Amino acid sequence: xxxxxxxxxxxxxxxxxxxxxxxxxxxxxxxxxxxxxxxxxxxxxxxxxxxxxxxxxxxxxxxxxxxxxxxxxxxxxxxxxxxxxxxxxxxxxxxxxxxxxxxxxxxxxxxxxxxxxxxxxxxxxxxxxxxxxxxxxxxxxxxxxxxxxxxxxxxxxxxxxxxxxxxxxxxxxxxxxxxxxxxxxxxxxxxxxxxxxxxxxxxxxxxxxxxxxxxxxxxxxxxxxxxxxxxxx
Amino acid sequence: xxxxxxxxxxxxxxxxxxxxxxxxxxxxxxxxxxxxxxxxxxxxxxxxxxxxxxxxxxxxxxxxxxxxxxxxxxxxxxxxxxxxxxxxxxxxxxxxxxxxxxxxxxxxxxxxxxxxxxxxxxxxxxxxxxxxxxxxxxxxxxxxxxxxxxxxxxxxxxxxxxxxxxxxxxxxxxxxxxxxxxxxxxxxxxxxxxxxxxxxxxxxxxxxxxxxxxxxxxxxxxxxxxxxxxxxxxxxxxxxxxxxxxxxxxxxxxxxxxxxxxxxxxxxxxxxxxxxxxxxxxxxxxxxxxxxxxxxxxxxxxxxxxxxxxxxxxxxxxxxxxxxxxxxxxxxxxxxxxxxxxxxxxxxxxxxxxx
Numbered sequence: 118x119x120x121x122x123x124x125x126x127x128x129x130x131x132x133x134x135x136x137x138x139x140x141x142x143x144x145x146x147x148x149x150x151x152x153x154x155x156x157x158x159x160x161x162x163x164x165x166x167x168x169x170x171x172x173x174x175x176x177x178x179x180x181x182x183x184x185x186x187x188x189x190x191x192x193x194x195x196x197x198x199x200x201x202x203x204x205x206x207x208x209x210x211x212x213x214x215x216x217x218x219x220x221x222x223x224x225x226x227x228x229x230x231x232x233x234x235x236x237x238x239x240x241x242x243x244x245x246x247x248x249x250x251x252x253x254x255x256x257x258x259x260x261x262x263x264x265x266x267x268x269x270x271x272x273x274x275x276x277x278x279x280x281x282x283x284x285x286x287x288x289x290x291x292x293x294x295x296x297x298x299x300x301x302x303x304x305x306x307x308x309x310x311x312x313x314x315x316x317x318x319x320x321x322x323x324x325x326x327x328x329x330x331x332x333x334x335x336x337x338x339x340x341x342x343x344x345x346x347x348x349x350x
Numbered sequence: 351x352x353x354x355x356x357x358x359x360x361x362x363x364x365x366x367x368x369x370x371x372x373x374x375x376x377x378x379x380x381x382x383x384x385x386x387x388x389x390x391x392x393x394x395x396x397x398x399x400x401x402x403x404x405x406x407x408x409x410x411x412x413x414x415x416x417x418x419x420x421x422x423x424x425x426x427x428x429x430x431x432x433x434x435x436x437x438x439x440x441x442x443x444x445x446x447x448x449x450x451x452x453x454x455x456x457x458x459x460x461x462x463x464x465x466x467x468x469x470x471x472x473x474x475x476x477x478x479x480x481x482x483x484x485x486x487x488x489x490x491x492x493x494x495x496x497x498x499x500x501x502x503x504x505x506x507x508x509x510x511x512x513x514x515x516x517x518x519x520x521x522x523x524x525x526x527x528x529x530x531x532x533x534x535x536x537x538x539x540x541x542x543x544x545x546x547x548x549x550x551x552x553x554x555x556x557x558x559x560x561x562x563x564x565x566x567x568x569x570x571x572x573x574x575x576x577x578x579x580x581x582x583x584x585x586x587x588x589x590x591x592x593x594x595x596x597x598x599x600x601x602x603x604x605x606x607x608x609x610x611x612x613x614x615x616x617x618x619x620x621x622x623x624x625x626x627x628x629x630x631x632x633x634x635x636x637x638x639x640x641x642x643x644x645x646x647x648x649x650x651x652x653x654x655x656x657x658x659x660x661x662x663x664x665x666x667x668x669x670x671x672x673x674x675x676x677x678x679x680x681x682x683x684x685x686x687x688x689x690x691x692x693x694x695x696x697x698x699x700x701x702x703x704x705x
Contacts, residue, residue, distance in 0.1 A: 239439075241435070241437070241439050242439055242441060242442075244400060244426075244439075245433070245435060245439040245441075246441070246452070247400075247425070247426045247427045248398055248400070248426050248427070248429075248431065248432065248433035248499075248502075248508075249427075249432075249452050249453030249456060249498065249499070249502045250427050250428075250430065250453055250456030250457060250502055251427055251452075251456055252427050253427075255456070256427075259452075260441060263443045264442070264443060
């Protein structure tokens with residue numbers, strides 16, 4: 118069973134992957150809910166444009182998305198240089214960049230899931246809440262949000278799972294630096310590129326399977342728990 | 351605890367439908383009465399702030415809620431009007447107790463001590479407090495919805511056909527609570543309904559609407575006796591849809607004394623419906639007629655002969671448990687020799703489904 122024990126380097130990749138995926142999921146959540154709400158409820162010029170933009174990472178080759186991120190958020194990129202100069206936030210070749218790439222790749226999945234659940238909310242309930250004295254913001258917090266919670270959780274899990282598996286955009290945008298941007302997928306890829314790396318690749322593969330399965334189970338449990346609370350059939 | 355007079359002046363055009371209505375209400379129960387499509391729901395939604403009519407003014411006491419000329423519009427959550435919807439619209443993620451507390455929480459300091467227990471007691475919902483809305487019957491849901499609206503400490507309670515979605519038994523269950531509400535609470539009520547019985551029982555004042563215009567305002571007795579002289583006076587029968595014939599766009603409705611064919615295709619079998627048979631479109635025959643284009647010939651017996659003194663007579667024909675009205679000339683009564691309990695055939699020329 119010696120071959121099953123993980124090396125420090127492998128642990129680092131696993132921890133980094135979990136960290137990057139969690140940050141990507143949590144940081145994109147508010148924007149995801151907002152975008153989903155706007156797409157579900159809004160009626161404005163350019164709505165289909167926004168919809169297309171959100172879905173772009175789903176249909177573009179991940180490498181292309183990664184390259185576009187490099188152009189925009191890289192040190193010399195329009196947004197990247199601004200953030201670096203005024204806010205001190207650097208994306209290129211940092212774990213933050215890996216999180217950004219993962220968030221962008223998982224964003225369409227998250228928005229889709231939340232948008233669907235918002236479209237399913239009975240707007241008559243929101244109207245009723247208004248007549249009881251709740252302002253639109255309160256209506257959202259006390260009626261809409263609790264009712265879409267299962268969809269929000271599903272969206273978060275999808276985004277997390279996508280982030281765990283993300284490879285192309287990340288490696289293009291922030292490369293494959295152990296301890297900084299080398300996520301689980303990148304580490305497995307590295308192992309397969311060196312002679313005798315099969316055992317390491319296998320170990321990390323097992324870990325990846327375990328994490329994905331765990332996330333799936335957790336989402337099922339959460340959805341059931343919440344579903345029972347809000348009676349979503 | 352009078353909040354002042356509610357003044358409503360609404361002038362609204364929606365597609366080909368226009369609503370022009372002006373009325374005032376103060377204290378007690380004011381019913382907005384009319385058939386579906388008469389504009390009563392548009393009117394109550396405008397009062398609630400759920401819609402924004404074009405050229406209108408709505409105020410209560412000194413508080414102007416809507417004045418399109420001055421660009422004033424107070425949104426529904428700041429009007430402090432309770433609203434009871436036809437479908438209770440309880441929040442499915444909250445318990446009955448939390449539903450009741452919802453508007454109370456936003457009312458804040460306006461809600462009075464002991465009000466919760468008083469309302470719960472008045473509506474008889476004490477044993478339901480810990481349940482979820484999906485575990486309630488239709489009548490219970492509606493009672494909770496009424497309580498929820500009351501507990502938001504409204505200065506006016508708007509009720510939009512609160513009983514229309516319930517069967518007769520449930521209606522009978524809730525009506526006494528509505529009477530208690532009228533008698534025990536000082537909150538003025540605007541009550542929308544198309545049911546004469548409900549309005550006659552609950553309302554102090556009736557605003558009768560037809561096709562977007564106010565036809566009459568007065569006490570229920572006043573308004574309804576006048577309505578009897580209207581052209582569309584007639585029988586209203588309850589039945590159940592038995593079959594739908596989409597090819598001919600006809601539905602078969604079972605009544606207690608037979609079946610009747612009604613033009614309409616948008617209902618599903620098993621649905622309870624009400625039929626309106628205008629009395630001037632019902633003919634009377636003493637023998638079963640043949641070779642007629644009329645689809646509906648019902649067998650019954652004469653249960654009443656009421657001359658109006660102007661040459662016309664209203665004949666009541668009992669078909670099963672239903673009573674059909676026919677308006678014929680006094681001459682026809684003589685020629686047919688109509689007498690009480692004489693077996694006759696009622697030929698129904700037109701019949702319409704009512705919502």
